[in-house]
Amino acid sequence: MDDLHTAVESVFRREAGRIIAGLIRASGSFDLAEEAMQDAFAAALARWPAQGVPDNPAAWITAVAHRKLIDYGRRARTRRDKADDLLRETEASRVEEAPGVDADTMSFPDDRLRLIFTCCHPALNVEAQVALTLRTLGGLTTPEIARAFLVPEPTLAQRLVRAKRKIQDARIPYEVPPEHLLPGRLASVQAVIYLIFNEGYAATAGDGLIRPELCSEAIRLGQTLCELMPDPESTGLLALMLLHDSRRGARVSSEGELVPLDEQDRSRWDAGRIREGLALVEKALRRGRIGPYQLQAAIAALHTSAPAAAQTDWRQVAALYGELSRIQPSPVVALNQAVAVAFSEGLQTGLRMIDELGSSGDLASYYLFHAARADILRRLGRSPEAADAYRRALSLTANAVERRYLRRRLHEVAPDS
Amino acid sequence: MRYMLLVYSNENSMEAASPEERAAIRAGHAAVIGETSQRGILRGAEPLEPTRTATTVRVQQGKALLTDGPFAETKEQLAGYYILDCKDLDEALEWAARIPTACAGGSGCIEVRPIRLMPQASA
Numbered sequence: 001m002d003d004l005h006t007a008v009e010s011v012f013r014r015e016a017g018r019i020i021a022g023l024i025r026a027s028g029s030f031d032l033a034e035e036a037m038q039d040a041f042a043a044a045l046a047r048w049p050a051q052g053v054p055d056n057p058a059a060w061i062t063a064v065a066h067r068k069l070i071d072y073g074r075r076a077r078t079r080r081d082k083a084d085d086l087l088r089e090t091e092a093s094r095v096e097e098a099p100g101v102d103a104d105t106m107s108f109p110d111d112r113l114r115l116i117f118t119c120c121h122p123a124l125n126v127e128a129q130v131a132l133t134l135r136t137l138g139g140l141t142t143p144e145i146a147r148a149f150l151v152p153e154p155t156l157a158q159r160l161v162r163a164k165r166k167i168q169d170a171r172i173p174y175e176v177p178p179e180h181l182l183p184g185r186l187a188s189v190q191a192v193i194y195l196i197f198n199e200g201y202a203a204t205a206g207d208g209l210i211r212p213e214l215c216s217e218a219i220r221l222g223q224t225l226c227e228l229m230p231d232p233e234s235t236g237l238l239a240l241m242l243l244h245d246s247r248r249g250a251r252v253s254s255e256g257e258l259v260p261l262d263e264q265d266r267s268r269w270d271a272g273r274i275r276e277g278l279a280l281v282e283k284a285l286r287r288g289r290i291g292p293y294q295l296q297a298a299i300a301a302l303h304t305s306a307p308a309a310a311q312t313d314w315r316q317v318a319a320l321y322g323e324l325s326r327i328q329p330s331p332v333v334a335l336n337q338a339v340a341v342a343f344s345e346g347l348q349t350g351l352r353m354i355d356e357l358g359s360s361g362d363l364a365s366y367y368l369f370h371a372a373r374a375d376i377l378r379r380l381g382r383s384p385e386a387a388d389a390y391r392r393a394l395s396l397t398a399n400a401v402e403r404r405y406l407r408r409r410l411h412e413v414a415p416d417s
Numbered sequence: 418m419r420y421m422l423l424v425y426s427n428e429n430s431m432e433a434a435s436p437e438e439r440a441a442i443r444a445g446h447a448a449v450i451g452e453t454s455q456r457g458i459l460r461g462a463e464p465l466e467p468t469r470t471a472t473t474v475r476v477q478q479g480k481a482l483l484t485d486g487p488f489a490e491t492k493e494q495l496a497g498y499y500i501l502d503c504k505d506l507d508e509a510l511e512w513a514a515r516i517p518t519a520c521a522g523g524s525g526c527i528e529v530r531p532i533r534l535m536p537q538a539s540a
Contacts, residue, residue, distance in 0.1 A: 123506060170531050171418050173505035181507070 007053050008044055015058040016139040017224070019065060021111035024118075025174060027069050030136070030164045036072065040065035112137070113176045113228045116221075120189040121172050128163035129192045130199075135160055137224070138196075138217045148214050149199065186229070190237050190293065193221045197241045201248075202399075215245050235284035236294030242277035243300035246270040258405035262309035274304050292328040295320055314344035331362040331369075339372050351376050367396035371406065378413050387414035419460060419502050419532040420509040424516060425493040428467050430523020445517035453501055453512065464497035493525055500532070 016037065023033035040061045054060040119132040130149075134140045140148070146156035166172070177185040200214025222238040225231075250264035259265075281301045284294045299320045306312040321337035334357050342350020354373050363369035374389030390410040394403060434442070446462075453459040468487040475482045487494065499516065503509040509529050518525025 123510070170529075171505045173507050175505075175507075177507070181511075 004045070004048055004053065007057065008041060008048070011044075011057045011061060012041060013139050015061070017115065017137040018112055019058065019062050020136055021115040022062065023065055023069065024115060024136075025111055026066060027072075028174070030167065032069060032072055033065075034136075036065040036068040037061070039068045110176055110228075112224060114174050116189055116225065116228075117176055117185055118167065118172060118174050120185070120192045121167075122185070122188055123170060123172055124163050124166060126192070126195065128159055128166075129188070130195055131156060131159045132163045133192055133221065134196065134217060137221060140213075140217065144213070148211050186231060186234070189225060190234060193218050193225065194237060194241070194293075196221070197244070201244055212248060215241070215248065219245060232284040232287040232289045233291040233293045235280050235287075236291060236297045239277045239280035239284060239297040240293055240300055242273045242280065243297060243304050246273035246277060246304060252401065256401060256404075257408075258401050260405075261303065264309075266308065269304065277301065278305060290323075290327075292324060295324045295327070299324075312343070314340050318344050331357060331360070332366070335363060335366075335369055335372060339376075342376050347376050347380050351380070365396060367393045367402075370396065374409065374413075378409065383413040418505070418534075419500055420506075421530050421532055422499040422501065422509065422513050422516065423495060423528040423530065424497045424499070424518055424525070425491075425528065426496045426518045426525035427492065427523030428494050428496070430519070431496070432467075433523075442517045445515070449499070449512060449515050453499075458502045460500035460502055462497070462499040465495060468494045496525075506531075 020033050020037050023036055024030055027033050027036070043064050044057070044061055048054070115137055116133070119136060120129045124132070131145055134145050134148075135142065138145075142157050142160065143153050146153040149156070151159075176182075196214055197218035200211040200216075200218065219238070219241050222234065222241055226234050226238050246269050247261075247264060249270065250266070250268040251259055253259050277297070278301050281294070281297045284297065299317055302313050302317050302320070318337055318340035321333060321340055325333045325337055335354065338350050338353035338357060340350075341353055351373070354369075354376065357363055358369065358373070370389045370393035374386045374393060377383075377386035377389060387410055390406050390413065394406045394410070397403060397406070431442075450459060450462055453462075471485075471487045473484045473486065473488045475484070496518075499512070501509060501512055503512070506529070513527040513529050516527055518527060
């Protein structure tokens, strides 16, 4: 019975996005699609013990789910328009409940793209986009998403309800956007995926530093996006996530302490992910349409391909941050460039740049600004100033793991504090 | 589906606009009205007199209380509306992006709201 549950669960994780995308198109409703899919999975759990697991489990579930939609259509006569469309659509793709049925007759190749673009529609607020993407395409359950984002489950559930209602009431179309809108809309999708990854990679609050399941989900979504709609920035984003994720095993010590990049045990980096990421960086750059994700990926590539921290090509890193600051300037990019300059041209030079940034005030509440400043001051032996900066940084982050790291550094430069 | 496009702009900026800016704004509206009318999707479009001409009515305990001016003081004020019959939200949003709202350094925006479908009244 355990095998059965595992089989069903693995089908769910792998295929749920594809199946539900087709059901939404057929029914015009996220809720009906979800209901139909849940019913189909329940039917699988009920019938497969006797029948055995079909050769093509995904096709079986897809077929049964589409049949459920027809049943709902017959029952829901009050929603006449929807029901008519429903019957028309699903009768056109009627299938036998037989093994070996081709699931593709019920899922157009564009369906998952339609779903991604709809979930990430800018008419929905970003939190709603993230929740909906993870729920429908990511195959995460509502409690799983709530836990990952440290949000109470009813809040997350309401967020999903409101998002689906908005899609319906405002009639957000279930379509891949037209050519002229595509660049902006694709950027929204990339932003949502990267947001999910970052949430998993560096938890903003709470005790943990990393939520690996979110990183994995984001990477899977990135892979799906690249597969369905090849684009150099999407490839760059995927490369960036793979390269960051490759260091996951080395970022936190066995005692739960934060290990900065230059102290990480590089043997614990995932070589497979690195190889994949490096190959994708090259592939993206070859297209000759440079963009911010590709640049960030190239920077990550420089870090992950250095055999040791001391051999990092900081000059190149600084140059790439310079490029990035030209096409997507931001105080954070400027800060990173300054840090790279500190390690390539000299600590004093870098510190001057950082202090100049600090004077503009944009970074005053960014804890990494103070932590970076503190780090350089520490390396210069200016302990009291470093201590002040570490204290500022501490006052600005709520993450327990980061706080412990900062306190450790603070203790190094001010043992009596 | 019909959408109401509520046009908000900063009245002070609008009144401070130069003749050239006003002409440009009029032209922008005319273009949208012309095209949507041609496509048969325009259901209405009218400008409103500024909020200083408004009177607000609130009924409390059966009595109608009047105040001089709009229901709330806002940075941007309702300047007019369009009603367009669009295929979906994306179409409505594309038209909205072409409607002028800002000038003379002032800000503006368009709120796009679906019009609720009411059941057909029996004849």
